[in-house]
Amino acid sequence: MEKILSVDNVYAAYGKFKVLHSLSFDAYEGEVLGIIGPNGAGKTTLMNAICGLLIPYEGKVIFNGRDITKMKPDERCRLGIGRTYQVPKPFDRLTVFENVLVASAYGTGRSEAEAVEDTIEVLKQTGLYAKGDVESHNLALLDRKRLEIARGLATKPTLLLLDEVAAGLTDAEVHEVMDLVEYLKGTGITIIWIEHVIKTMAESTDKLLCLAVGTNLIYGDPAYVMGSKDVEEVYLGVDDDE
């Protein structure tokens, strides 16, 4: 398998507050890489460093053999990196259709007219078609999560970053989102999938990476990582259903 992403010895901080340190790992084409770790471990921060919202002060991010460490988020998006947000960030005065149209047109460098067909297709895939003309501030959480995935998908990514798509949902809703992720896996897109609650996703991933206090604690097959003493320790006292 080809390496699609390398995070190489990355250090990142919000101002003076250091979060990531000496973090390295690789992701391979077509795989689903799960990232777990306790609250505040730096999972979302890592995603920000990959998608360009936060520039590491040391280390490199390599995408398809190209150094993108300092590249702007919109350029990375057009290059093939899509993402979703843990706390959904819809364009709330725009309709669902318009939200996805933005990603479909700008994320691929096309005109609006060229992007319409794919936008409608993505809305069908993500179960939002019937709500296309609804202003997105009217959506409930499950649909907001769907919209996050729809927008990410509409940019035609080769690497998709999912940040806690299942968090905050009821069990029944989690199932719906999991089905959607299963669908994404089938499309061949490489997925980096963060989840705080491990059991939701452990089985669906090819590899697991556990982060603790800003660096990689352990990496490997899901069964191996889940069985590790270290992982048990960082999660000690943390209720899995939290």
Place this chain on the structure above:
Amino acid sequence: MKLLDLFRIQNTANSKIRLAAIVAAVVVLMTLPSWGGGYAVFIVTLMGIYITLGMMWNLLAGYSGLVSLGLQMYIGVGAFALAALSNYYGVPLVIGLLLGGVVSMVIAVGLSYLLLRMRGMYFAIATWMFAEAMVLLLVNFEYFGRGQGLFVLAARSLSETEKYYFSIVMLLVVLLVVVLLLRSRLGLGLFAIRDNDVASQTSGVPLFKSKLIVMMVTGFITGVCGGVYYIAFVWIQPYSAFSITTWTVAAVFIVVIGGIGTITGPIVGGVIYVFLSQYLSTLTWMGSLNMVILGVIAVAVIIVAPKGIVGTLQHRFGFEIISARRWMKGYVTDRLPDHI
């Protein structure tokens, strides 16, 4: 046919009424001097200028997240450029207006590179400071008449009707430009930036480039607007041309009252502002108290109807007179539920 597409005029009763209303409004405005009185002509001239100003502040603050307190900079620059070109080099007024707009636009580009990386409050204050610095610099030059300013000499021989057409043609062109801009791909990107600038970037919207274009457009149009105002009033007094209270405070009032982030909000706000400020200026005993009254009204509107008049009406009735909405139902043939 193309032009009808532009305004999303379809073959429905609703659309036809809208088309008729727009055509009627344009006809009324274009013929007003031949049937309206002198005072009406004067008032509508002012409205053309203030509505244009409001639309520019709305484009910055309502659509691009750029809260500027420095629009007066472009007014002053556009006006002085026009006066200098017209007085010293005999440049025709229309050409002078456009060149004044270009000079403003060049300054807007410079400001963009200096200020666009700043956040909210800092950007607002910085734009204001630059406008203040500009007038302090300008009054040192004999060329610009020092503290006395300049007359737009060629404007002295214009009739009120001619001045009226400068204002109204500008207004109609600017309205068309704003609608086209918001319906373009750039407009879609601006809506995304307005609602969430972080998510817009990770959806592929180039933040700096989009804001730069908006800064250039507002720089150019506000510069022209300044020229048109001083064609109507002839004497450019530098401290009032570059005054935050004369220009930006008025623009903020107009947009807040009318409805920020709506296309027709500044039109409603501008009409109200001109009537109100004319009325208040007849009460001479009030002096500068009228600014306070405008402020109180604006605050009251923010509390009672934070979306402004047009925003509140649109929310209540779900109908926009001029809209930049992209409806999915316009692209798909199968029926969709009309509600949530």
